[in-house]
Amino acid sequence: MFTALFSEKIYFTLCRNRNKRFGIHRLLLILLCLAVFQTYCSIMLYLVLIVLFVVVVFAVVSSKPTRIPLMGAHVMVTGGSSGIGLEIAKECARRGSSISIIARNKSKLDEAKSEIEAVVDFEASGRKVICVPLDVSGDPADVKAAIQQAEEKLGPVDFLFNCAGISHAQSFQDTDPDIFGRLIKVNYLGSVYCTQAVLPGMVKRKKGRVVFTSSQAGQLGLFGYSAYSGSKFALRGMAETLQMEVKPHNIAVTMAFPPDTDTPGFHLENEGDLKPEETKLISETSGVHSATSVSKKIIEDSLNGEFMSLIGLEGFLLGNIVSGMSPCNSTMSAIIQGLMMGLFRIVGLSFLKNFDAVVAKCSKKRQTKKEK
Numbered sequence: 001m002f003t004a005l006f007s008e009k010i011y012f013t014l015c016r017n018r019n020k021r022f023g024i025h026r027l028l029l030i031l032l033c034l035a036v037f038q039t040y041c042s043i044m045l046y047l048v049l050i051v052l053f054v055v056v057v058f059a060v061v062s063s064k065p066t067r068i069p070l071m072g073a074h075v076m077v078t079g080g081s082s083g084i085g086l087e088i089a090k091e092c093a094r095r096g097s098s099i100s101i102i103a104r105n106k107s108k109l110d111e112a113k114s115e116i117e118a119v120v121d122f123e124a125s126g127r128k129v130i131c132v133p134l135d136v137s138g139d140p141a142d143v144k145a146a147i148q149q150a151e152e153k154l155g156p157v158d159f160l161f162n163c164a165g166i167s168h169a170q171s172f173q174d175t176d177p178d179i180f181g182r183l184i185k186v187n188y189l190g191s192v193y194c195t196q197a198v199l200p201g202m203v204k205r206k207k208g209r210v211v212f213t214s215s216q217a218g219q220l221g222l223f224g225y226s227a228y229s230g231s232k233f234a235l236r237g238m239a240e241t242l243q244m245e246v247k248p249h250n251i252a253v254t255m256a257f258p259p260d261t262d263t264p265g266f267h268l269e270n271e272g273d274l275k276p277e278e279t280k281l282i283s284e285t286s287g288v289h290s291a292t293s294v295s296k297k298i299i300e301d302s303l304n305g306e307f308m309s310l311i312g313l314e315g316f317l318l319g320n321i322v323s324g325m326s327p328c329n330s331t332m333s334a335i336i337q338g339l340m341m342g343l344f345r346i347v348g349l350s351f352l353k354n355f356d357a358v359v360a361k362c363s364k365k366r367q368t369k370k371e372k
């Protein structure tokens, strides 16, 4: 409009000044200059808006805590005798930490200790790996005492990775009520008890990292995971609250949301015939990740003080869809969430539609089988 108004004005001026030999090429040149000027103004306006957006996002994003090196740190891993926990323990050992691993089965703990010791020369470096046989869902006083003993041997815990967990896949109606309680005890309360045991020391030293291991099933409800999802969603509510309470003490909380991961626990869940067909078909839509890649991403996010640890493309998409009022301390994530939320929501809804179609198909199949 700006160009059109001005071109009209110029055209009439030129017509009136025809005697002064204004040629058509001059008119075109002026029009071109105006078009270039207008484009330049638009680009500058967009740039200013983008810069303003980034500045606003930067201002609202939470600041990150001071980075703690893994070298020389005491890393405690619950569920450190198997799967994701064991891989985290091995990677931290590689990066110079002393390790304490917690689990119930003593012989599995000893095997894991040997595996961890095999990744670096512990004796030469003066570091140690210790086993803490413990049920994290037991009496909180016992949990506290066992963790205190580990701290006496290796020094105060700098990093706590809460990985101990169990899963269960069965339809809501078929799930024994005790299983709901068991999963809440191990997956949720187990993490609460261990964190309460190390937190006072971290607050005193103004230094620490706590990681909770949820699951993608802790971000959205999926057929067959009612007991498991309940326990993993609970972790998120608790962790969001905790991170706000401990931030002034330079302590960062990370919520990890692993996808299906190739671990003994994952294979155990797929054994037998409890896992409904719907759960298997829906889970198949996202592949199985290696425990090594998952553990490395969790460690990196914890070191960087990220609240959410998202793994893989689907994890990234899901994490951004469910981010809502979750804390965020990455400017890039905040920009992506601010710009893409609407689009991500549409993609998410199309996934849900697809899952509903799988459930409807299985239900029809079951009905037909019954009628025969």
Ligand SMILES: NC(=O)c1ccc[n+]([C@@H]2O[C@H](COP(=O)([O-])OP(=O)(O)OC[C@H]3O[C@@H](n4cnc5c(N)ncnc54)[C@H](OP(=O)(O)O)[C@@H]3O)[C@@H](O)[C@H]2O)c1
Pocket (backbone or CB within 6 Å): 078, 079, 080, 081, 082, 083, 084, 085, 102, 103, 104, 105, 106, 108, 134, 135, 136, 137, 163, 164, 165, 166, 167, 186, 187, 190, 213, 214, 215, 216, 257, 258, 259, 260, 261, 262, 263, 264, 265, 266
């Ligand atoms: N693998 C996956 O696909 C996947 C996906 C998303 C989230 N996750 C989560 O990631 C975490 C690790 O999973 P994973 O697949 O690596 O599991 P895993 O291979 O089954 O290992 C579980 C570990 O937790 C320990 N544990 C279980 N119950 C315990 C208790 N009451 N007290 C102390 N230790 C206990 C186990 O040792 P003991 O049995 O000897 O106690 C073992 O060391 C879990 O929280 C799981 O829910 C896993």
